[in-house]
Amino acid sequence: MERIRRAWHRWLAGEERAAPGLGDLLLSRYPGAVMLLDEKGVVLEVNPDFERHAGHAPSQILGRRAVTLDAAPLHGGFALALEHCLTTRQPWRGVLLCRRADGALRHQTTMIQLLSEPPSDTLRLLVIQYDVTGMRERELHDRQLLARLGDTISHLPGVVFRMRQDAAGRPELLYASEGLMALTALTPAQAMDDTERLLGLILEEDRRWLEMTLAQSLVSLDDCQLEIRLDLPDGVRWVEARARPQRRRDGSTLWDGLLIDVTERKEEEFKVRRLVSTDILTGAMNRRAFFEQVAMVQARALRHGQALPLAMLDLDHFKALNDTHGHAAGDLALEAFAATCRECLRPYDLFARIGGEEFAVLLVDTAPDEAWAIFERLREAVEEIDLEVDGTIIHFTVSLGLAILAPDGSLDGTLGDADRALYRAKHEGRNRVCGPVDLEPAGAGGNGT
């Protein structure tokens, strides 16, 4: 600005009129309108390109007050800006809405600088304008577009987010759309303020899974996708998270992604999975599901080098029960037997119907030397079932064959061992537990019949 002022002074003094100097160059090359005003705001001179930029021929404005350019000449910003400059003797910068001769309104970024001309110190005002209408329209358009986009995002049935992980892996939520509130009852502002508050909702097991998945994606820079559970006041909800990583030069990573509540879908999936993996009569898992579940439990046990107690269970003289009381009574006995087993076992032990009246149990997180007592209690509980059929109380018993599944052992092989132990139990009189002799407590066995 100071350079323009000095150049302007030199130009006014005629120093640079003979050969084009900086002032002339500025005036002829400046991509906007330039005016020199007297202290009353009357236009004394304009730059050569004035008409192109301001939309008025010099003849229309020279000798007239500059404020006539203002869209509201009487009380518009131009008059206030000039007054500000004259009273404070400070430059003024701002955007003025001006009207061209053809009536079009244009936004002009305006700088007004007070000049005092020596030796008389006559006051002059230098006004430099640059038409920013296009820029403002684009800005407005972008802002409207962003607002519409924000509106659309806030109506999405999910959450759009951006998260940053610093080089040390510390996460920080940079953005979350409004959907976060419906999903977690946290506002985006609360979650951005305290990222841990949001991440703390993830079940611990799933948090480890999330961290592992993010770490893998970071290495491959592939999209990551996983399902995690959030522990919310109204229960656990399943959320599908998808995110794409972008590595930054400072070692941090940006994750842009989506969170979608998939609880209903998961519940349907569980229902279907339960149906295809469950025996309808007894509610026990079926043979196929048992093999799948045992493989998972065994994979975990392998990490800890744990052996798993397994038993085959077979109702005694079941054919006779069917023959005497009817097949329906047999079904009732099977149901009562399964219910008793579930009562005696813990929810995470695996209990399956392997065949007709043949069942299998795998005890999870149980030392082999504790197994015998558990199965013995189960045997006793079955013995105590009073099954009422058509006014008659029926009793029945079960024989159990115990075996130990080594952490890296074969399930088929161990089921074979348990089957042989079961055969022994039948052979030795039924209603008893048989198994490896080293596990057998002194005086083991049931009330053999």
Ligand SMILES: Nc1nc2c(ncn2[C@@H]2O[C@H](COP(=O)(O)OP(=O)(O)OP(=O)(O)O)[C@@H](O)[C@H]2O)c(=O)[nH]1
């Ligand atoms: N009611 C009913 N009976 C079944 C079902 N599945 C198998 N059974 C019967 O279970 C009986 C099994 O008989 P066996 O294998 O001879 O054995 P058991 O009579 O129990 O004799 P032991 O096992 O030697 O004590 C057969 O009569 C089958 O028909 C079922 O779903 N419902």
